[in-house]
Amino acid sequence: MNFLLFVFKRLLRLVLTVLIISTIIFFVIRVIPGDPALVIAGVDASEEEIAAVRAKIGTDVPIGQQYISWLGDIARFDFGESMISGESVNKLIFERFPLTITLAFMGIILGIIIAIPLGVLSAVRRWSFWDYLGMVFSQIGMAVPSFWLAIILLLIFAVRFPLFPLFGVGSLKHLILPALSLGFARAAVILRLTRAAMVEELSKEYVITARAKGLTETMVKYKHALRNALIPVVTITGIQFGYMLGGAIIIEQVFSLPGLGRLFLYGIYQRDFTLVQGGVVFIAVVFSLVNFLVDVLYSVINPRIRIS
């Protein structure tokens, strides 16, 4: 019962967050210079033509009214039509969402596969070769911009040694390099965290007890300490996943992947209000949902705050 209440409160928070974000994006995009009507009508359109476009896309009514009617649309999960292309925003989003989410997933999984074992190894063999490797890796990962890495990876693994395709979609192979570029920075953060968490756990008193019990070092490190160290790592990883959605925009551009990121990028260029609004709200919802799931996951894996 308490768990349900907890879930309910969290969901409420989610809705509130999305609402606030939607409001912010609604007004922000209208503040930046640029008028979609102009984009659609063309640079040399006449006043009447522009006005006609405005009437068509709905920017001739007062902003307050636009906002209210848009809120109404959102409540019905209708993101409206793209001001530029006229297509349903919902349709556009759902067409491209699978690619982006797959990319994000692959990115985080690759990140985890590299970062967690390396992080644990770093902590367990501090100041060893592995530790230095891990530290270097995480430093690079945090300093290198993902698009630069993407380009470098492309140059090496698609041009110099044509192991991977340069662009486009079609198979999982197409997503490997993009996922790597996307996941690299995240992996760096996760590695650092894993190392820190593991080091901290290894210095705790229950580890002394574990050794005093005559347990093997393997059991002490990987059964006792790791279990506790993973608790914060899991949470942070979940949150990192959310960030990947944002990073996807750039990566998709570099690799010419027809995902959500590119969709929104062009929407912004063209001042396609509805598309951008819808996109941001959608991402806000996904991000909040991810956070929510992470919160729930955290309370499940951490026995201390498990609601019994």
Add this chain to the structure above:
Amino acid sequence: MNDSILEIKDLKISFGSGENKAAAVRGINLDVRRGEIHSLVGESGSGKTVTSTCVLGLLPEPPAIIESGSIRYKDLELLSLSAEARRKTRGKEIAMVFQEPSKYLNPALKVGEQITEMLKLHHGMNSSQSEKRAMEILDLVGLGDNNRVLSSYPHELSGGMKQRVMIGIAICCDPSLLIADEPTTALDVTLQLQILKLIMKLRRQLNMGILFISHDLAVVHDISDRVSVIYAGLIVETGSREDIFSSPRHPYTRLLLASIPDAAKRGKKLTAISGRVPDAEHFPSGCAFHPRCPLAEEHCSEQQPAMESLGGSQSAACFCLSKEWTE
């Protein structure tokens, strides 16, 4: 006649190197017999925890350096065992109970798991055998009526229950030597009594030898068979409980006992020991207690007194044992 389970001879341990070398333990002799509770009493920096950690084999070397000495457990010389052989004695032959169960128990593992893993490892039991035995252990430590305990996490238990679990973990593989490091210091007084009774009962039932480490003389008085007082890395006095509490001979022991407040001393000023407790980096020369000792003479700062037998089981290390004085 030797039913000693533990015999520490002339143990010397230091930390650091070169100029920063600090001798934490400077030649300790101590033995624990089967079925007895031998208390090691000392304050912070006295070397009592370093000693117990060394017996367990958990002293990190470096920074610790075992300079010399021997630690015999039954007929095994522990200091010459490999790390792996040493590990096998832990939990199975020599076990330890720690001070704060909330810190010393793994918060992410169920209590049952923390017991059964030992049974599986040391006694080769399978899941069902180890679970059955774990329940028997819980019963032994007084948690038998509660069948939730095995599947609980440490934080779901009260402080007293956690300490009983710690004790259960320690005894579950039938060790012959139990080291208890301040097991009741963090507990309330009524709980303390229960846990001390439990320890004594288990000593009797399992015929274990117990090395009980504490700074609390009142507790030591109530449970010990023998007492050794450690100061600045050396045992300064040892004897039976009666010897130490009824006729203490070393000035440190005498002053310590005199300084402890109780109702009988109401209205009288407490005998205080002047000065401060020395730490390993700055142990005074000669007899380490000399700066604080009312009997100190010149040679006390130059030479270290050897342990002198005082008849029976009592010995003390002091040059002024024959002097008459009051605290």
Add this chain to the structure above:
Amino acid sequence: MSSFIEIVDLVKSFKGRGFSNGEKIFTAVDRVNLNIEKNTIFGLVGESGCGKTTLSRSLLFLDPPTSGEINIGGIDLGKLSRRKLRTFRRKVQIVFQDPNSALNPKMSIENSIKEGLNNIGYEKSRINDRVDELLGLVGITPAHKSRFPHEFSGGQKQRIVIARALSVEPDFLILDEPVSNLDVSIQAQIINLLLELKDKLSLTFLFISHDLNLVSYLSDRIAVMYKGKIVETAPAEIIMERPVHPYTLKLFSSVPGISPIDDEAGEEIFHVEEQGYSEGLPDGRVYHLADSKLAPEMLEIAEGHFVACYNEK
């Protein structure tokens, strides 16, 4: 005739937190009545969770109590304006268990003490002398005043904490486990110092400790606290020799250092919350009522000796 410190029906409750005990109210201090005479040492004993720490914090009035009165020198703290309360604070100081957390590691001990003096507007020209005086009072060489806390031993740090508490010239000192963290051989030094200061400066002490031997050595009067309520209060010798309340009996019989433990003896039963138990009480009175929402009565069973009990109705 009013006492120096009079606590009347003090209640301090806390609202439960989190989704599992949203509406639960936890009463840490439950209708406590205490009188402390000037220049005496009042000992408060109890086990963890009994409310003694909450009680001591309430006396500092950092958080107003849920209900009840705290009178110091005849003045009801609850009735003071905020400004007056601030000045009044000087009269009550507290010394905690851990000198490490009480002293700012980044401030020299001189500055730590000066802080208090500046706060009360002590005459600037005389502050340095006052710091020296205070340090001398507690046995710290004034020449060391520019040193930092980590350069001192545990016992010395606690002396510095005491010096700082005394800097504002309080009348009443709350000591919450002041020697528990110190080595045994140092405890006596600090206890002796406290007694000396009490006489020299005419202080009144509330001494809180789990160490019953220490409390029985020091106190003039002792109160025993259990689950937020005072269950017994009496002059120290009386409560040591002739305790009455079952909880007091249980507590005092657990004190180590009297006799070797006989682990084969059966568990002694103390009837602390037993219904209808009335040993030692006059007719019609019991120690425990199932519905203890009612306030117990403090019955004076001997001169100055009060026990909490209920009218069995």
